[in-house]
Amino acid sequence: MKSYSVMIVGVGGQGTLLASRLLGNAVISEGYDVKVSEVHGMSQRGGSVITYVRFGEKVASPIIEKGEADLIIAFEQLEAARYLPYLKKGGRIVVNTQKIDPMPVVTGVTTYPDGVIEQLKEKANITALDALSLAVEAGTSKAVNIVLMGVVAKHMEFKKEVWEKVIEETVPPKFKELNLKAFELGYSYEE
Amino acid sequence: MAKKLLLGNEAVARGLYEAGCRVVSSYPGTPSTEITEFAAKYDEIYSEWAPNEKVACEVAVGASIAGARSFCGMKHVGLNVAADPLFTASYTGVNGGMMIAVADDPGMHSSQNEQDSRHYAEASKTMMLEPADSKECLEYTKRAFELSEKFDTPVILRLTTRVAHSRGLAETSDRTDAPLKEYTKNPQKYVMMPAFAKPRHVFVEQRIVEQTAFAEEDEINTVEYYDKKIGVITAGNCYNYAKEALGEKASYLKLGCVYPLPEKKIIDFAAQCEKIYVIEELDPYIENHCKKLGIKVYGKDVFTLQGEYSQSIVAKAILGEEKEFSVMDMDIPGRPPVLCAGCPHRGLFYSLKKEGVAVCGDIGCYTLGTLAPLGAMDTCICMGASISSLHGRNKANPENAKKSVAVIGDSTFIHSGVTGLIDIAYNNSASTVIILDNSITGMTGHQENPTTGKNIKGDPATAVDIVALAKAIGIKRVTIVDPYNLKETQEAIHKELEVDEPSLIISRRPCALLKYVKHNPPLKVNKDKCRGCKMCMKIGCPAISMADGKAVIDFTQCVGCSVCTQMCNFGAIEE
Numbered sequence: 086m087k088s089y090s091v092m093i094v095g096v097g098g099q100g101t102l103l104a105s106r107l108l109g110n111a112v113i114s115e116g117y118d119v120k121v122s123e124v125h126g127m128s129q130r131g132g133s134v135i136t137y138v139r140f141g142e143k144v145a146s147p148i149i150e151k152g153e154a155d156l157i158i159a160f161e162q163l164e165a166a167r168y169l170p171y172l173k174k175g176g177r178i179v180v181n182t183q184k185i186d187p188m189p190v191v192t193g194v195t196t197y198p199d200g201v202i203e204q205l206k207e208k209a210n211i212t213a214l215d216a217l218s219l220a221v222e223a224g225t226s227k228a229v230n231i232v233l234m235g236v237v238a239k240h241m242e243f244k245k246e247v248w249e250k251v252i253e254e255t256v257p258p259k260f261k262e263l264n265l266k267a268f269e270l271g272y273s274y275e276e
Numbered sequence: 277m278a279k280k281l282l283l284g285n286e287a288v289a290r291g292l293y294e295a296g297c298r299v300v301s302s303y304p305g306t307p308s309t310e311i312t313e314f315a316a317k318y319d320e321i322y323s324e325w326a327p328n329e330k331v332a333c334e335v336a337v338g339a340s341i342a343g344a345r346s347f348c349g350m351k352h353v354g355l356n357v358a359a360d361p362l363f364t365a366s367y368t369g370v371n372g373g374m375m376i377a378v379a380d381d382p383g384m385h386s387s388q389n390e391q392d393s394r395h396y397a398e399a400s401k402t403m404m405l406e407p408a409d410s411k412e413c414l415e416y417t418k419r420a421f422e423l424s425e426k427f428d429t430p431v432i433l434r435l436t437t438r439v440a441h442s443r444g445l446a447e448t449s450d451r452t453d454a455p456l457k458e459y460t461k462n463p464q465k466y467v468m469m470p471a472f473a474k475p476r477h478v479f480v481e482q483r484i485v486e487q488t489a490f491a492e493e494d495e496i497n498t499v500e501y502y503d504k505k506i507g508v509i510t511a512g513n514c515y516n517y518a519k520e521a522l523g524e525k526a527s528y529l530k531l532g533c534v535y536p537l538p539e540k541k542i543i544d545f546a547a548q549c550e551k552i553y554v555i556e557e558l559d560p561y562i563e564n565h566c567k568k569l570g571i572k573v574y575g576k577d578v579f580t581l582q583g584e585y586s587q588s589i590v591a592k593a594i595l596g597e598e599k600e601f602s603v604m605d606m607d608i609p610g611r612p613p614v615l616c617a618g619c620p621h622r623g624l625f626y627s628l629k630k631e632g633v634a635v636c637g638d639i640g641c642y643t644l645g646t647l648a649p650l651g652a653m654d655t656c657i658c659m660g661a662s663i664s665s666l667h668g669r670n671k672a673n674p675e676n677a678k679k680s681v682a683v684i685g686d687s688t689f690i691h692s693g694v695t696g697l698i699d700i701a702y703n704n705s706a707s708t709v710i711i712l713d714n715s716i717t718g719m720t721g722h723q724e725n726p727t728t729g730k731n732i733k734g735d736p737a738t739a740v741d742i743v744a745l746a747k748a749i750g751i752k753r754v755t756i757v758d759p760y761n762l763k764e765t766q767e768a769i770h771k772e773l774e775v776d777e778p779s780l781i782i783s784r785r786p787c788a789l790l791k792y793v794k795h796n797p798p799l800k801v802n803k804d805k806c807r808g809c810k811m812c813m814k815i816g817c818p819a820i821s822m823a824d825g826k827a828v829i830d831f832t833q834c835v836g837c838s839v840c841t842q843m844c845n846f847g848a849i850e851e
């Protein structure tokens with residue numbers, strides 16, 4: 086198998102690292118080689134955050150560059166727009182339509198652009214959904230990451246049971262039911 | 277043996293465990309911090325946070341001389357602080373094996389410079405290994421201890437952000453027992469006074485000859501031949517970028533030991549290939565070595581001295597290939613990191629901005645106070661420099677003292693701020709120093725420190741009493757303020773700037789992200805009272821934005837700190 090590249094992008098504090106851990110664990114449970122690259126520290130304080138997950142028979146580089154991602158999982162729409170150039174031709178973006186104002190917008194230096202999702206749809210294969218509402222439906226706004234992984238699961242080759250097992254093994258037991266519900270809401274989401 | 281998906285830093289910690297390491301002492305610093313955090317989870321290893329990297333390195337040296345396998349870890353700039361013990365520990369050598377991990381940060385994800393720590397290996401004549409992924413992080417750590425004991429030297433493990441913070445599969449095994457070696461008094465080896473240091477220098481030079489022979493023979497420096505039109509000499513993660521970009525279109529010499537470098541191995545490899553590229557981030561360290569050997573190589577003439585590399589940088593430079601991609605037809609606002617909602621630094625920085633003072637800053641979350649709208653920082657150089665540079669500023673022009681302050685975090689103050697404060701007291705400058713005491717080492721991800729009353733395991737520990745410390749060194753004026761209280765904070769700053777003697781303000785309030793900190797319910801804007809004047813926007817809180825001419829507070833972020841309530845002249849922000 087040729088290597089497969091997934092980028093997870095969002096705003097610091099949105100739970101992108103848990104999403105990359107789930108994906109990484111799913112991939113190794115299927116016997117692939119994998120590399121996951123994260124950025125810690127400064128960029129976590131409400132800044133733009135990126136995680137790269139690459140897997141295949143043998144993976145060399147842990148990072149993804151412009152025109153290389155098979156799939157981008159965006160936790161916020163401006164971040165989907167920011168990282169569009171990283172998408173491979175024919176790749177897919179799964180995007181949470183939530184908007185979070187960055188500081189230059191908060192301070193009025195610039196404005197949050199209109200029509201982000203519409204323009205993304207012209208340029209790539211897009212699955213856009215309000216993952217925040219689905220997460221709240223599952224029981225907490227913090228489960229946005231699991232909802233998105235549910236949507237992503239449909240676009241990847243692993244069986245649903247693999248994902249469910251990985252969720253059970255990765256999240257604390259007391260949040261197991263809630264997270265499985267969030268996953269199911271994402272998995273059964275229809276545009 | 278089991279295969280596990282490990283963070284590079286976690287793999288180093290696992291290597292410490294498996295190698296029988298007994299003593300770990302470090303100061304946190306991105307991207308090195310997790311090595312020590314993971315090491316602390318093994319009960320077989322004594323682990324600690326030291327006040328700074330110099331202390332950490334000396335603890336490891338002492339443990340090694342006492343016969344234990346020992347370790348200290350730090351970020352690249354931390355090695356500047358630990359350079360003093362390093363250069364002489366290179367002469368004394370070891371008893372139990374000793375490894376120093378240093379994590380460079382090409383691209384400066386979380387750092388103030390982009391220094392290349394490989395120069396330290398050469399300058400201090402200390403062996404340096406450089407792993408390319410998590411698997412090698414574990415393997416090289418274990419080898420480092422063997423090599424340390426074999427060659428009687430500390431060994432440096434050099435990481436970069438992408439290796440330290442990438443996860444990859446690594447093979448774990450059981451811990452090998454490395455019993456304490458016997459300590460025998462040996463001043464000729466361990467007391468570095470001129471008479472004893474001179475013969476040790478002779479030993480060090482001979483050691484380099486022997487280590488070079490090792491670098492020539494050992495498989496840690498590996499050759500892979502494919503197409504010989506292109507030959508790549510590389511180390512660390514750059515090997516992965518080259519492999520990804522060039523595959524079997526090139527042959528490779530991957531250097532796992534970057535100091536000392538082999539000579540014959542490089543000459544032989546170069547002779548087999550038509551065109552040789554050296555691929556290395558930051559400085560032309562390997563490139564210069566090749567040039568010294570008379571080999572024609574391409575390096576910094578086609579690759580940059582700045583930032584991180586990638587497979588596309590390699591593909592473009594060597595093959596002239598670029599990938600296709602789409603871009604948005606709109607301007608996308610940047611998203612810089614910000615002080616969190618409820619951050620205690622916010623009220624302090626707003627007060628400083630209002631006072632209109634010059635702020636000598638320091639290293640930590642609070643460096644973010646530089647950005648708009650607070651914009652309350654004039655300088656940031658290195659750990660501790662806020663206090664000493666303020667002293668210099670005020671000695672250069674005594675008038676500065678009434679309109680300049682230093683700000684420094686609690687952990688940074690202990691690291692190397694206290695010596696600057698002693699300078700202020702001893703040499704009597706009317707400087708005003710502010711310690712931002714948020715009860716934790718924040719930016720690196722919440723590590724305990726000597727002021728928090730807890731050790732690395734979270735157990736109770738002796739806490740430094742900053743007030744008593746300040747008094748003991750001769751600072752007579754010490755004030756404690758709560759930065760959530762703007763009036764109190766502003767008055768204290770104003771008063772201390774006026775007085776003609778050294779003063780210390782402790783701005784004390786725990787980090788809002790600490791688990792034990794209880795948050796108030798989120799605040800709300802009363803739309804009828806809000807006049808849309810944007811006063812509340814001046815504090816740069818990420819939870820406050822404007823919609824339809826009125827302020828709005830994001831309930832998912834607001835922790836009810838009420839600093840914005842004090843900004844509002846119309847009482848529009850309510851509980």
